[in-house]
Amino acid sequence: MSSLNLDDFSDLIERPDSGVRRDAEDRRERLAVPPGALGRLDELGEWLSAAQGAVPVRPVKRPRVVLFAGDHGVAELGVSGRPAGSAHELVRAVLEGASPVAVLARRMDVPVRIVDAGLDCDPELLPAEVVRHRVRRGSGRIDVEDALTAEEAEQAVRLGMAIADEEADSGTDLVVLGDLSVGGTTAAAALIAALCGTDASVVTGRGGLGIDDLAWMRKCAAIRDALRRARPVLGDQLQLLTVVGGADLAATTGFLLQAAVRRLPVILDGVVSAACALVAQRAAFRAPDWWLAGQVSGEPAQAKALDRMALNPLLDHGVTVGEGTGALLSLPLVQASAALAAELPERRAGTESGTETETDAETAAATATATATENETGSGAEAETASDQRPAASD
Numbered sequence: 001m002s003s004l005n006l007d008d009f010s011d012l013i014e015r016p017d018s019g020v021r022r023d024a025e026d027r028r029e030r031l032a033v034p035p036g037a038l039g040r041l042d043e044l045g046e047w048l049s050a051a052q053g054a055v056p057v058r059p060v061k062r063p064r065v066v067l068f069a070g071d072h073g074v075a076e077l078g079v080s081g082r083p084a085g086s087a088h089e090l091v092r093a094v095l096e097g098a099s100p101v102a103v104l105a106r107r108m109d110v111p112v113r114i115v116d117a118g119l120d121c122d123p124e125l126l127p128a129e130v131v132r133h134r135v136r137r138g139s140g141r142i143d144v145e146d147a148l149t150a151e152e153a154e155q156a157v158r159l160g161m162a163i164a165d166e167e168a169d170s171g172t173d174l175v176v177l178g179d180l181s182v183g184g185t186t187a188a189a190a191l192i193a194a195l196c197g198t199d200a201s202v203v204t205g206r207g208g209l210g211i212d213d214l215a216w217m218r219k220c221a222a223i224r225d226a227l228r229r230a231r232p233v234l235g236d237q238l239q240l241l242t243v244v245g246g247a248d249l250a251a252t253t254g255f256l257l258q259a260a261v262r263r264l265p266v267i268l269d270g271v272v273s274a275a276c277a278l279v280a281q282r283a284a285f286r287a288p289d290w291w292l293a294g295q296v297s298g299e300p301a302q303a304k305a306l307d308r309m310a311l312n313p314l315l316d317h318g319v320t321v322g323e324g325t326g327a328l329l330s331l332p333l334v335q336a337s338a339a340l341a342a343e344l345p346e347r348r349a350g351t352e353s354g355t356e357t358e359t360d361a362e363t364a365a366a367t368a369t370a371t372a373t374e375n376e377t378g379s380g381a382e383a384e385t386a387s388d389q390r391p392a393a394s395d
Contacts, residue, residue: 004154006237006257006283013260013284016050024049027056030346040314044292044334045341051265051290052173056342060335063110063174064167065101065324066255067094068160069130070118070248072183073141074226079219081209082182085138088121090180090323091130101178101323108331114180115163117156118247133159139246142187143225146243153242153250160254168262175259176294176331178269178324181248186219188275189301190226190244194234195278196304200224203301205271208322237283245279252276260287267334269327270297270320274305281309292334295319295326 024046029035035042049057069091075084082089091114093099097106105112116131120138123131135156139147148156167175189203196203200223206216226244233239241250253276259266260280268277268291280287293311296302298320306313314330 009257009284013286015289021050023055031344041337044337057338064172065112065176067178068248068252069180071120071138075183085120087182100325117251135247142244143222147246156247156250157254160251161258164255164258175266176327179272184272188272190223191275192301192305194230205299256280260290267292267294267327269324271299271302274302278305294330
């Protein structure tokens, strides 16, 4: 029997400091730019301030992209736009700087960390720092067998927890979370369907590369069969990850839970990170307060999961490539919100509209002068008209 109980995280995770958030809101009311003029950037700045426990909010100086990698046996059914067992090629593309997330990370000067939790390839194909944490070689075919053994599931969750501790201890102040997987969206959709109590057809999407109708039907059938196996174990999140998750999904779940314990904010990417977040929420209901949804991925399962967690995505640009790309695109928004909240000046005492005060005063003075002049001119004209209209004196 496992010694790890995910429900224990419920007592370990606290919400971001509500008192600090109120202080941040009060400070926002005093800024020169009127409240509401910056839209959602105000909300982001206040959220980040509460997460940091600081007013004014500190800049996000040490973000990091963390990608958990793994292959899923269900890909053998032809449910993905990529061949089964080819996730290591995605990893290699990131390492060589040839993938979208690598290009953006280089442009933004954000380091990328890849963690092999369950790739189905020879370890020699990748650097030792990537493969040294591997739990197993590929995850099981969830439509007919468990993705992991109970021991492997616990090992994977503890792996994610350890990575979160390493990031927090190294000074990382915000994590952009993503995945590098083949077949991962199928496992993620099965988890979300199970936790949301919905049918397979409602959560089945077409993946990052898009699949044709026949592949979509195979994917839907695989999720349906996985759901039959998942429903009996819904009361135990670790067992649920064992049955229909995978090494990378279990590690991501552990990472999210421990990051919340360590008060480390996280930006979620697509449907895989959303599924893991939903599992984590089931274990610890306060955990989602530490996460942002970076983008809309177009996967129906992601929309279901985010709605259940009340997370509103920051971006909707139609980016479906995955790999943390959409979440990384949202990072500048978060950084901008912190800069604005910290650096905008407060209104001067006795003013109401901040930077427009002098202009408003000048306008009011000019208006008053014009009115006075008009009154004087009008009075003279009226007097003159009255003089003209008086009857002439008789002789």
